[in-house]
Amino acid sequence: MRIAELAGQRVAIWGFGREGRAAIHAVRKRLPDLSLALYCSATEASEAQAFDTTLRVYPHEPDAVALSAYDIVIKSPGISAYKPAVVIAQAQGTRFTSGTALWFAESPQARVVAVTGTKGKSTTAALLAHLARALGVRTALAGNIGLPLLELLDQQAELWAIELSSFQTGEAGPLELGVITSLYEEHLDWHGSRERYVADKLKLVEAAHRLLVHGEQASLLEKTAHHAHRLLFGQPEGWHVADGFIRRGASDVFALDRLVVPGVHNALNACAALAALETMGYDAVAAASALASFRPLPHRLQPLGEHDGLQWFNDSISTTPEATLAALESLHGREVTVIVGGHDRGLDWAHFVDAVTSRTALRIITQGANGPRIAVALRASKSAVPLGDVDTLADAIEMARIVTPEGGTVLLSPGAPSFDQFHDYAERGRRFAGMIGFDESQISGIAGMGIA
Structure with a gap:
């Protein structure tokens, strides 16, 4: 659906975050006289009315009756497509679209690499943009990483590095290359079940002319085996990690100790970006040296520095137990205290418990809404790993100061969303x-978003 198709229709926008504001602006630019309704929170109503005085603002969540009054609803990605009100309104004829879908419809000629995955998608998309720009390629970095695509509507780039969440993969139009970095349980509250989450994530497979996937994930390989133009990273014949290097086949290309972002999982993200760049026809070997100048993304195993005789790492983006395990593996060989727990959305922590039970040089502090559940599972495993169970993140930090040996590392890698105590992971x-x-203002945003 193109924006022009909204003309003469009854249209509502649902959500007044950055995606919603981008949608309002884009529609107004193309269809200035179109009547628009907006559904937002009560706290956003005044700001929304000031943003566009012609909006009909409804400061509450719409029910099925309200949604059914519209021909088309432009929905922000965080609003589940499986809400009963959405399902009922669809059955009664209301069509739902999004900023992502509208951008793809308006930009059929764009050369797009769309990156998704449970973890690694933001870093991989940012690495791809960084490497392409190092070759002098005019590149856009946008999408779920923090810049709605509609904010770049009508702008031109030679290459588009777009991050898509599992909420957005089904909204992508035909694209040149899809990249899937990993696939674990996440966002079960939005999707309703693990099976639906996997199915939604893999909608990118059908949109992509060529597909690049993590060659070390057996389940991902099985689920994408039917794709006619599937490529792999993480395998010896292509871009992979071995013997302290990022390698292309048998050739050492980039030493891991020069990589600013720590951990094998980040080295594999770099392999994905290099493989994607090569697949799009660029000289990835020539670009690889630029990995040394890549600026780590905030909240993604971000080294904060030394304080109180301890090293502190911010991995707040970690919202699955698997992500926490990857962070711990990246800090292998250190004395580590890891802080886990947050909003409880029912993920299974059994694999995490099994993986940490026999570890040494590790202390675990659980906190947040699902902290007690994680602590119970750890105690039931008879683990010898020292365990503390507190209520809040502030309590966890104070305990970490006490139990972590001098010179040791404290890692915030919650393995859970933030909504029990904070607005978001950032x-x-x-x-x-x-x-x-530390100075909170120095925890800066993601560098390089937009077109450069």
């Missing part, structure tokens, strides 16, 4: 830094 990461004694 606020959680900033507050974590501030509680320690």
